[in-house]
Amino acid sequence: MKKVYPVILTPDQGEYLVEVPDFDIMTQGKSLADALDMARDAICLTAVDMQEDHKALPKASAIADVKAPAGSFATLVDIDVEAYKRRLDSRxxxxxxxxxxxxxxxxxxxxxxxxxxxxxxxxxxxxx
Incomplete structure (x- = not known):
C-alpha cells in the first residue's frame, strides 16, 4: 500500500526535527535526506503497528492544509507499508x-x- 503523508521539517543546529501531524509522531535526522528517511521509517513502523492492532491508518492531510511554523517547512513523504513489512520479515x-x-x-x-x-x-x- 503506497501513500503520501505531509511532514513538517524544522532545521535545528545542522539537523532536522520532523513532525508527522497525521500520525502525531516526531523523529529527527542529521541531514535533510536522513530526516526524510527517518520520517518514512517512523510512519511505516507506526503503520505496521496500527495494522497489527487492526486500526485504520489516518487519512493523509493535504499539503495545503499543513501549517508549518516560522522557520519550518512542510513537504511530502512517500511510504510503501507492504514493502516495509517485507524488509522487516527477515526470518x-x-x-x-x-x-x-x-x-x-x-x-x-x-x-x-x-x-x-x-x-x-x-x-x-x-x-x-
Missing amino acids: AVRKNCTIPSWLNSKAEAAGINFSEVLREALENRLNV
Missing part, C-alpha cells in the same frame, strides 16, 4: 532442493554456502 525459511550428487560433492569441496547461493539466485531471478 529464515527452510527449503529442500535436489541436485546431482557430483555437483553436491564439488560444491562442498569448494566450501559453497548453499543457502547463500540459492538466495542470491532467487534475488537475481526475481530482480529484488
Whole structure:
C-alpha cells in the first residue's frame, strides 16, 4: 500500500526535527535526506503497528492544509507499508532442493554456502 503523508521539517543546529501531524509522531535526522528517511521509517513502523492492532491508518492531510511554523517547512513523504513489512520479515525459511550428487560433492569441496547461493539466485531471478 503506497501513500503520501505531509511532514513538517524544522532545521535545528545542522539537523532536522520532523513532525508527522497525521500520525502525531516526531523523529529527527542529521541531514535533510536522513530526516526524510527517518520520517518514512517512523510512519511505516507506526503503520505496521496500527495494522497489527487492526486500526485504520489516518487519512493523509493535504499539503495545503499543513501549517508549518516560522522557520519550518512542510513537504511530502512517500511510504510503501507492504514493502516495509517485507524488509522487516527477515526470518529464515527452510527449503529442500535436489541436485546431482557430483555437483553436491564439488560444491562442498569448494566450501559453497548453499543457502547463500540459492538466495542470491532467487534475488537475481526475481530482480529484488
